[in-house]
Amino acid sequence: MAHLAPELDIRIWPEIGDAAEIEYALVWRPEPGLLASLPNLKLILSLGAGVDHILCDPQLPAGVPIVRLVDPYLTDAMGEYVALQVLQLHRRDLDYRAQQQAEVWRELAQKNAGERPVGILGFGEIGQAVGGKLAALGFPVSGWGRRERTIAGFRTYAGAGGLSQLLTESEILVCLLPLTPETTGILCARTFAAQLSAAALDVFRVEPLPPGHPFWRHPRILVTPHIAGTTNPRTAAAIVLDTIRRCEEGRSLLNQVDPSRGY
Amino acid sequence: MAHLAPELDIRIWPEIGDAAEIEYALVWRPEPGLLASLPNLKLILSLGAGVDHILCDPQLPAGVPIVRLVDPYLTDAMGEYVALQVLQLHRRDLDYRAQQQAEVWRELAQKNAGERPVGILGFGEIGQAVGGKLAALGFPVSGWGRRERTIAGFRTYAGAGGLSQLLTESEILVCLLPLTPETTGILCARTFAAQLSAAALDVFRVEPLPPGHPFWRHPRILVTPHIAGTTNPRTAAAIVLDTIRRCEEGRSLLNQVDPSRGY
Numbered sequence: 281m282a283h284l285a286p287e288l289d290i291r292i293w294p295e296i297g298d299a300a301e302i303e304y305a306l307v308w309r310p311e312p313g314l315l316a317s318l319p320n321l322k323l324i325l326s327l328g329a330g331v332d333h334i335l336c337d338p339q340l341p342a343g344v345p346i347v348r349l350v351d352p353y354l355t356d357a358m359g360e361y362v363a364l365q366v367l368q369l370h371r372r373d374l375d376y377r378a379q380q381q382a383e384v385w386r387e388l389a390q391k392n393a394g395e396r397p398v399g400i401l402g403f404g405e406i407g408q409a410v411g412g413k414l415a416a417l418g419f420p421v422s423g424w425g426r427r428e429r430t431i432a433g434f435r436t437y438a439g440a441g442g443l444s445q446l447l448t449e450s451e452i453l454v455c456l457l458p459l460t461p462e463t464t465g466i467l468c469a470r471t472f473a474a475q476l477s478a479a480a481l482d483v484f485r486v487e488p489l490p491p492g493h494p495f496w497r498h499p500r501i502l503v504t505p506h507i508a509g510t511t512n513p514r515t516a517a518a519i520v521l522d523t524i525r526r527c528e529e530g531r532s533l534l535n536q537v538d539p540s541r542g543y
Numbered sequence: 544m545a546h547l548a549p550e551l552d553i554r555i556w557p558e559i560g561d562a563a564e565i566e567y568a569l570v571w572r573p574e575p576g577l578l579a580s581l582p583n584l585k586l587i588l589s590l591g592a593g594v595d596h597i598l599c600d601p602q603l604p605a606g607v608p609i610v611r612l613v614d615p616y617l618t619d620a621m622g623e624y625v626a627l628q629v630l631q632l633h634r635r636d637l638d639y640r641a642q643q644q645a646e647v648w649r650e651l652a653q654k655n656a657g658e659r660p661v662g663i664l665g666f667g668e669i670g671q672a673v674g675g676k677l678a679a680l681g682f683p684v685s686g687w688g689r690r691e692r693t694i695a696g697f698r699t700y701a702g703a704g705g706l707s708q709l710l711t712e713s714e715i716l717v718c719l720l721p722l723t724p725e726t727t728g729i730l731c732a733r734t735f736a737a738q739l740s741a742a743a744l745d746v747f748r749v750e751p752l753p754p755g756h757p758f759w760r761h762p763r764i765l766v767t768p769h770i771a772g773t774t775n776p777r778t779a780a781a782i783v784l785d786t787i788r789r790c791e792e793g794r795s796l797l798n799q800v801d802p803s804r805g806y
Binding site for chain 1: 616619620622623624626627630631633634636639640642643646648649650651653655656657676679680681750751752754755759765766767768769770773775
């Protein structure tokens, strides 16, 4: 950012100098109370697509708009990650790895992607891009979201009834939902009762995943350290600067968060 | 096949009765000499895309045409397998699995598919279909084959010089070549010197891969038991029957093998 916009006075926390001089806060998991300590804050920018790490601050200043990062580079990365994990589950990679360890040569029953319906929870910008990659691989893709919507090439569902139907129809489920009061715990015993045989997990309630947590050693769980869609400094810097310019010029903000909705 | 074409007299080896009555042989790794023992054979049909398992028979009857199986279902399966393995290498899955085993939470440097050129050796029907799936995931794809050809959306190379160039440009290499005298050993020390960090292997010189073979336990090698593109009885039966009908009606055969070329 300093390279792209040398006119900006960029300060790295905790060396931020006079708190009253800070107008824009670019954050990932800010310390609770930190944002409230900046009296002249104009805008809060999330360094990632999620904003639950900001909204969970009990002292979050109410009047300051929040913008989340929507970066096609990150969206692509997320799509690659999901494609990888869906293909791993689809092509029985866990079983083949176990066989390799035991030096077992055995062909396992298999079907093609076209016979393996995938459901995506969260079907906004990221969900649809991910769905596009899965569809290109041949998977029939359905999407579920908060609102009813029609999207060419996909079956879409909404609401509690729609969720049951999506679960019934899907053999692999992808959860891309933002963490909000409405979505917390949506993947629960009732959801999993549908027939859960394996899981690939990238995001956890507590991060890093604590040592000794049973997920680490579970033979049917793939753990990755929240890297499905990481922020790319090169592409993200340009987007952040554009957001700051829009704000300075009084133009409407893109990807502004609705705190009541939670994302 | 019996269901689709009840008029056919289908015999399963070794219960084939009078060898002189056999007109069509549908084979996968036939015993050397078996085909030569069928005096009235009209056509040999491979049960898979490869035919090296037939051509290696020193007693192969010279005048009998050979047809390989070209089945879109198998081609799709192959594309899914390659997409899985390429994504695993691209997204450092081996490293993340090792980290999981050690309960290590660490983000590793990553780039997007668009920054990871993939080269495909063997750019015929299967190679191009596989390339299409990889391109849909965002990978820049180049293809190398025996003959020069121009294919929209891909860089293409041919010949020995083209091979060096493809190797220089590619970070991940996919080998889909038929096994012929020309391609045997094409992946050799000189090829690998380019910077080899991991491999996913599905096909081996000796199958099953013998117990104790170092590939089984190598931490940077993924072994699968020749399942990238397995023959699907449902779809293959219809294609085989169509081939037999064409032969009966004296029409030209599709996907006939040129023994001098080796595929």
